[in-house]
Amino acid sequence: MPGTLYLIPNTLGATEALSHVIPEQVQATTASLDYFVAENAKTARAFLKLVGAAHPLRKTLQEIQIAELNVNTPAQALAGLLAPLLAGRDAGLVSEAGVPAVADPGADLVRLAHQHGIPVRPLVGPSSLLLAVMASGLNGQSFAFNGYLPTDAAQRTKRIQDLEKRSRAEKQTQLFIETPYRNAAMLEALVAACQPGTLICVATDLSLPSETIRTMTGAKWKSQLADGKVPDFHKKPTVFLLLGQ
Numbered sequence: 001m002p003g004t005l006y007l008i009p010n011t012l013g014a015t016e017a018l019s020h021v022i023p024e025q026v027q028a029t030t031a032s033l034d035y036f037v038a039e040n041a042k043t044a045r046a047f048l049k050l051v052g053a054a055h056p057l058r059k060t061l062q063e064i065q066i067a068e069l070n071v072n073t074p075a076q077a078l079a080g081l082l083a084p085l086l087a088g089r090d091a092g093l094v095s096e097a098g099v100p101a102v103a104d105p106g107a108d109l110v111r112l113a114h115q116h117g118i119p120v121r122p123l124v125g126p127s128s129l130l131l132a133v134m135a136s137g138l139n140g141q142s143f144a145f146n147g148y149l150p151t152d153a154a155q156r157t158k159r160i161q162d163l164e165k166r167s168r169a170e171k172q173t174q175l176f177i178e179t180p181y182r183n184a185a186m187l188e189a190l191v192a193a194c195q196p197g198t199l200i201c202v203a204t205d206l207s208l209p210s211e212t213i214r215t216m217t218g219a220k221w222k223s224q225l226a227d228g229k230v231p232d233f234h235k236k237p238t239v240f241l242l243l244g245q
Contacts, residue, residue, distance in 0.1 A: 002118045003090040005082075005110070006033065007100045009125020010047050012237065013208045018050045021207050026123045031055035034064050035089055037081050037109060039096040041066040047094065069093075071105055078112050085118050097237070099127045103147060103177065128206045129175055132239035135213045136173070136201035139243055143173035151182075153189070160193040160242075167198075168244030175241050183233045186240060191225060194218040194242060201241040204233040215241075 008030050011021055018027065030051050038044035044066050048057060057064065067081050085091050093100045093109060099122070101107040113120050133140050146163065150156045163174040178186040183204075190200055196219035203213045212231060216224070224230075 001088060002116070003085040003088050004119045004121055005085055005113045006030075006090065006092045007106070007110070007120065007122040008036075008092040008094045009099045009123060009127075010043075010095050010097050011050075012097050012126050012128055012206055018054065021126045022051075023124055024054075026125060027051050027055050029123065030092060031057050033090055033092045034059045035084050035091045036064065036066045036094055037069050037091060037106070038066050038094040039068070039070050039105065041068050043096055044094050069105055069109055073105065075108070078109055081109060082112060082116060082118065085113070086116060097128075099125055102127060102129065103145065126207050128203070128237065128239050131206045132175065132201065132203040132213070132241055133173060135203060135206075136241045137215050138173040138199055138201060138241055139171055140173070142171060143175060143241075146174060146176040148178065149176050149186070156189055157193045160190060164194050164198055164242060164244045166244075167242060171243075173241055173243050175239060177237075177239055180233075180235045180237055183236070183238050184230060187221070187231070188225065190240065190242065191218055191222045195244065196222075197245040199243045199245065202231055202233065202238060203241070204231060204236050204238040206237075206239070210236070217245075 006029060036044055045061055048061060093106045095104045101110050110120055129145055133143055149159050167174045198218045199215055200218055200221055201215040205211045
């Protein structure tokens with residue numbers, strides 16, 4: 001029989017109190033595994049070190065096998081990553097941050113696991129996207145995640161306006177993310193492109209001590225920025241949300 005592919009949530013940033021965001025049972029399951037597929041091996045080892053502080057690892061960090069799966073991994077390499085599971089070995093899929101397979105290259109591996117009849121078990125943990133929706137005050141009944149928007153200014157503006165139009169027509173919250181060092185440029189683009197009454201939420205460092213979440217109209221954000229009141233989000237993971245009114 002094949003092994004089980006566990007989808008293991010990671011923290012959303014460095015934390016000493018792992019139990020605040022990763023349940024004890026999830027930590028115990030993680031500690032019981034000796035084969036992982038991770039977006040980044042170094043980050044995965046750091047996470048396992050935190051887990052090991054509370055739950056003895058099955059093997060030492062040096063003995064645990066970690067195979068990398070990221071945006072540069074060719075599709076033909078996925079079968080090799082699943083080979084240990086087809087041989088009966090359990091494995092854990094770990095993202096760089098948050099839950100695997102959501103805004104994460106692990107989704108392709110999960111799909112292939114289903115095709116091969118490998119059991120897939122998602123484990124409970126933090127998702128920045130859901131935390132942002134929860135705390136935004138925007139529509140949590142209908143929402144869509146759009147990944148990264150175009151970096152070209154003109155294309156980005158058009159994309160924002162298209163999302164705003166869809167949001168208004170369908171009463172649907174639109175979510176997207178940005179490379180952390182471009183957060184300020186993204187907020188400025190949102191304020192410039194959106195209607196004054198559109199609600200915009202900026203959710204930064206979710207689940208961390210430095211967490212900040214603010215929802216205001218485009219007009220209010222414009223006033224804040226004009227007064228030099230820029231959120232403290234430079235180089236910090238941030239989720240942006242909008243809801244057209």
